[in-house]
Amino acid sequence: MSSDSPVLPPQTRADLRTVRPFGVYRLHGLTFLGDRAIAVDSVRGHLLEIDLTTENTTILNPYQVSDFLDVRGLAFWQESLWLTREDTVYCCPDARDRLGREPLKFEEFARLGDRLSGVAVWESAVYVSCQRAGYIYILNRNSGEIITQFYAPGIGEENLAVSEEDLWICDSEEQTIYCMDRATGDLRYNLLTPYSHPTAIAFDPRQVSAHRLLHVAYAEEEIYIRDDPNASNPHQVSFRDRTFIHPVCFQYHPQQHYTLSNxxxxxxxxxxxxxxxxxxxxxxxxxxxxxxxxxxxxxxxxxxxxxxxxxxxxxxxxxxxxxxxxxxxxxxxxxxxxxxxxxxYSIKYHLTPRDVEDLPELPEEFKQLYLVDNDQLAMNSDIVRQAAREAIGNETNLLRKILSIRDYVYDKLDYGIKPYIDPPDVVLERGVGSCGEYVGVLLALLRLNGIACRTVGRYKCPPHPERKGVPLQPDYNHVWLEFYVPGIGWIPMESNPDDNEEGGLHPMRFFMGLAWHHIELGKGIRFxxxxxxxxxxxxxxxxxxxxxxxxxxxxxxxxxxxxxxxx
Structure with a gap:
């Protein structure tokens, strides 16, 4: 591994602890005022001070909760507190002196017309994200006017943090953190979070600059078994809110185009x-x-x-x-x-279409192993060959072809569990497939388009990192695939987990990425x-x-x- 990789490691293992504030339902904003962690519970409207060591939770606005209901973003800059609510950015210029002592007085800074999510401030710039518009707006801190805008990198609700020259974005649907050049909007790299549904992001200023911890808040509903002694069936499936804060540590390898995280x-x-x-x-x-x-x-x-x-x-x-x-x-x-x-570890590759232009020739050995029908892929059937042509259209770039094929399969198939695997022609005709059948269709279409690929699997650890020391059994086996980029190597791609919205945008979190709970067994061979x-x-x-x-x-x-x- 390269020694020139930027690293954000924890100082000690104690820094990896999960913080579960008391009496909190859904954290959306997170920021720091000096060494004080400040967050907002958007359900209760509580502005909170959270001790990240003891989990002590203090409500700072006991008589002002209505002003903080449904707040989505939170940021401190010098003396001022910034937040987003509905379509408006608000600012309290003297929040540092008032916080926890007297009611905060907010001024309307800018109204942007669409529901807003995250906010971050650095010197003269205010950064605001909007999921519906698909943009991150950069506003002048003095006038409130929009200076420019960047395309938002993900498809979910995004929260923001700024650290010197970088803008950091966490996306709730993508389970991803993006590091963007805050001046140009260029994406430097991205990484996967260890938990799903990240809703807020902030840097802990207590560490020195080179080793600052990146804290992320998460919020979602979890399923649990409720014991109701008065019911005829006392054990019932129910839901409850779950929200917590956990640090993200990562290591970026620019030469290899990937980032490892927790x-x-x-x-x-x-x-x-x-x-x-x-x-x-x-x-x-x-x-x-x-x-x-x-x-x-x-x-x-x-x-x-x-x-x-x-x-x-x-x-x-x-x-x-x-x-x-x-x-x-x-x-x-x-x-x-x-x-x-x-x-x-979680891994996320960052490759752009420009990175895969003028590639060397695929090795002959790879053509014989990974471009052929060696697992009942029905690559000679009319329906599969037609699908291979339709999937890429006129696209010639390798990365765009692979993504087009993935999205084509997602749009053509619905997910369904089956006890056996049918060949791709049967699956395409039926329109429903299991994860193994998704893989078969993807393999066939990729290989017919000259893209070397292979199957990987076979299991995923149940994704519950908080359950340390407890034996866990997976419900099903699982397979995914890798495609080969000459001169770079094998890149992972999930088969079907993000085929989750008919007709909508498909997340990119597991395109060129794997979460920590994937176990790689038998790459390109039978398990x-x-x-x-x-x-x-x-x-x-x-x-x-x-x-x-x-x-x-x-x-x-x-x-x-x-x-x-x-x-």
Missing amino acids: GYLVEMSYVEELSPLEPVQFEKLDWRIALPADTARQRLKEVRAIGMPFEEETERGQRFAVFKFDTLQQDEARIFGWKALVEL ESLRLDGVPIHKSKIPLGDLALNHVRFTILDELPPPNPEE
Whole structure:
């Protein structure tokens, strides 16, 4: 990893703590007045001082809550407090002296006509975001006039913070923080947040400039099981508000075009329990299970056998655990698998169409491996070939072609879980697909357009980083894909999680990005397979699901700062 990477690490592990203020429903604004964290609860209208060490929560406007209902953005600049509410930016010039002592008197600074979100102030400029317009407006702090405007980088509600030459934006739908040049609007890089629905962002000024912590507030509804002793069915599904503040630490690698953010040390176990549907007997059987890969965002720290020993082999650079049975007898009882200790980080690539112009030729080996129909992709069928043409239109840029294909598939398919995977021609005809079927359609359309790609998976850790030390089981397996950019490398792309709004804009959070809870197993090869006397057996002849039951378990052990850039 490059040593010239800008880093925002925590000072100690204590800095990684999650702050859960008392009696708060939805935080939307967050800022600092000196070393005091100031936030607003938009549901209750409470202007709050929150101690990030003790979680002590103080209401600063006990007699003025109506003025802060539905406030979306909050910022301090010198003596003044700024906020957005509905379509208006307000300013209280002498807030520092009045805060917590007497009512704040706000002046209308600017009315922009559309509902506003975030606000940030730096010297003579006031930055205001508007989701409906899709812009970040830059206003003159003295006159209130619009100086210029930048395109908002995401599609959700965006909150803002400023740090010297950079404008920082958190997007609630994209689960992403963007670092933008505040003078030009050029996007420098972006990164994924460890939790979904970020609603506010602020820098902690207590640390020195090179190591300032970036705090992010989150707000969403969570599902929980409510115990109602008076009901005939006492356990009921219900919803409650959840809001908290958690620091984001990251490491930007400009030469490799990606940013790593909050990581977790995770223990993953994958175990097979022999449970054949019919009596079977095999001689010289090798049962191969892929191990977690070592990648830019994932490190396999150690692995140990469960139930019976294995031998380790390598295929296309991927490590496998091979369990050998000289004779697998009828009614034989076995439990076997592995337990791995893995460091996982979120990764987000920042590539523009300009970055992928004048690329070198795709290596011949890649053409033979990743441009062919090697997994029942129906690439010769009329409906798939027509879809491949329609998906890109007249586009010639590699990155734009890939994004066009992704959005085409999202627009053509609805998500649905199925027990088996149909080929892409059947899926396109039906218009509904599981995550594996999304991957199949994407692979076919990408490869027909000369874009090398491969399948990656196979599981995601349940995304609950606050549940450390608790065994977690995923509900389903999961697959996604990677596409290859010559001269740069393999870039991840989710298959279907952001196909969530019919006819609307699709988020970009997992286009060229993966959240920390994705586990990379078996990149471009089968995650699990059988060999008899050294000869591979296709899954259609001996379905693994007919032979055994799998048991998958995750335990989140610790949160990690970014890896050492010298490693």
